[in-house]
Amino acid sequence: MAIAIRKPQDIECLRISNKMVAQTLELLSQNARPGMTLLELNEMGEEFIRANGGRPAFKGLYGFPAGVCTSVNEVIIHGIPNNYTLKDGDIVGFDIGVEKNGWYGDAAVSVGIGEISKENQDLIDCSRDTLYHAIENIKVGMRFKELSLVLEEFIHSRGFVPLRSFCGHGIGRKPHEEPEIPNYLEGPNAKQGPKIKNGMVFCLEPMICQKSGTAKILEDKWSVVSEDGLFGSHYEHTVAIVNNRAEILSAV
Template sequence: MIRYKSQHEIQIMRKAGKLVHDTLVEVSKWIKPGISTAKLDTIAEDYIRSHHGLPGFKGYNGYPATLCVSVNEEVVHGIPGPRILKEGDMVSIDCGTIVDGYYGDHARTFAVGELPEDWKRLMTVTEECLNIGIRKAVSGNHLLDIGHAIQTHAEGHHFSVIRSLVGHGIGRKLHEEPQVPNYGHPGRGMRLKPGLVIAIEPMINLGTHEVETLQDGWTIVTRDRKVSAHFEHTIAVTENEPLILTNG
């Protein structure tokens, strides 16, 4: 069942969104060769708790950390640990917060030093996909208009769109209905209405769209082990333009 949010609820979710945005800004200051992914996780958790929020991911279905830190061929759900970031890595960081019982969910991909040109282009196009998808999240459009716009842009640049991982509704729960695919045919799916709050999160690969899960049960990697990028915003559908809740 889809639960539409009141203006009051959306205002609370803006607080959660600002906190998760600010957390990633703080974490980004520390992303450099030589830092461990566990250290980034500690920085994020300390920041969230010191700003009167709760980590949204920690303990969720048993997940052990505040951040998902996914390096290079890791798409999402990389568990922070002793791994040291090195020059030339590409790292996607996904974070969730809870403020007054509501979630914010936000992800960005970062370069650790200098990257190959095709990796940089993948990062740029994936962020463009997010922005293009958000522009389709307007009242009266169909849900799959979002995914179609993302898919068209990504594949137009010869990248692939993951099929098995999607965006989602969000509110008092981290994952609510509806699912928000990053692909699809325009004009299909539910009509978008004001009060719908969703996380749009294109996950775009340099190579194949196929993925698999590692033995830790969480980390999802590309099957061909080529790199993947991930960007995400939490947005609210309004009577007018989409309202990005995680842009600070």
């Protein structure tokens, strides 16, 4: 496994792409309200990215048809924007990739539409809090498997389970690079595998299910749900390891 070590100037380039991702997510979060369609929000996001000199990196990636993954309610990740009109009580996840000058950014948020239930707010809070808890606990020299265990234990502490078969990832000149970073420990030993080093850049993205973490892909060949059919949530940041600490690149 070859995990890239980025030079400071590379990280500055990645910061530009990721700042655009963050700004786009903020725009969509502010405009996601009852009566808006997923297609309208996708168009808003794509236009903003292009107006700022970027390219919606997900559009056409592996055949995905849009620039913004819009995942509503039971769809946890990879939802395709369509004519669905958001309504009070929905949860919607926005996942965005941006390419600018050959460097990629990637992040995601989940937001509630109008008044949502406490149970759904807890679900959103779990994905967000898991992400920041993991970032705060990153240390140079720890193994990625140890980081996966940190993610898993925090999710379980909130009474939820991680979505399986999907993971965080490295990022740089490509939208998905080594390593893969599951939100759960694979195998019995966290003290195995590559270590986190200065200059590494990667995406952490907790994907939260309520009862079962077994993934099911819907007929559109993209939308991922849990086999339990219950609502899920998703948060993501791109982080760089700089001066022995994790720095969030995809923050406004």
